[in-house]
């Protein structure tokens with residue numbers, strides 16, 4: 001039976017916060033599901049209450065730079081500024097700052113990966129792209145995910161409507177259907193730090 005072999009899903013949301021983030025938080029709350037939000041510093045400034053809410057509702061906040069640049073085009077100092085200014089902004093709101101980092105456009109090379117490590121941050125990519133950044137149909141987003149499911153899944157979606165992703169209605173609509181499918185198929189929802197612990201075996205699964 002499926003239950004004999006635990007299956008895990010870490011949902012991640014990039015480019016926020018935005019007005020759509022509240023809808024996503026409402027859905028996650030309804031199903032009691034934790035997620036990880038990679039936020040953009042310049043957007044954080046506009047939605048302080050959403051950052052507080054993400055933290056209060058036990059989700060994890062990661063750093064997605066201040067301005068969403070391709071970090072492989074930056075000097076080491078510029079990269080530090082992008083990461084540090086975002087961490088400072090988040091710390092002002094929720095007291096602690098992230099140690100997870102997601103590079104915009106998944107653009108990263110050996111040099112930037114080494115620099116990110118030196119800054120004390122852990123780079124996080126994904127193993128399933130929902131493609132919600134260009135798909136306009138909630139059904140297509142759902143299909144991109146379920147066709148690619150494995151035992152351990154780290155899924156990228158977008159709650160932010162800036163940086164090329166456009167309005168996020170299709171993400172919000174597809175999310176409920178995706179969550180229902182994953183619950184029905186006995187997937188356990190975890191955060192990115194818990195995903196990283198999978199190698200050491202996760203004890204809890206709610």
Ligand SMILES: [Zn+2]
Nearest residue numbers: 014015104105
């Ligand atoms: Zn992004």
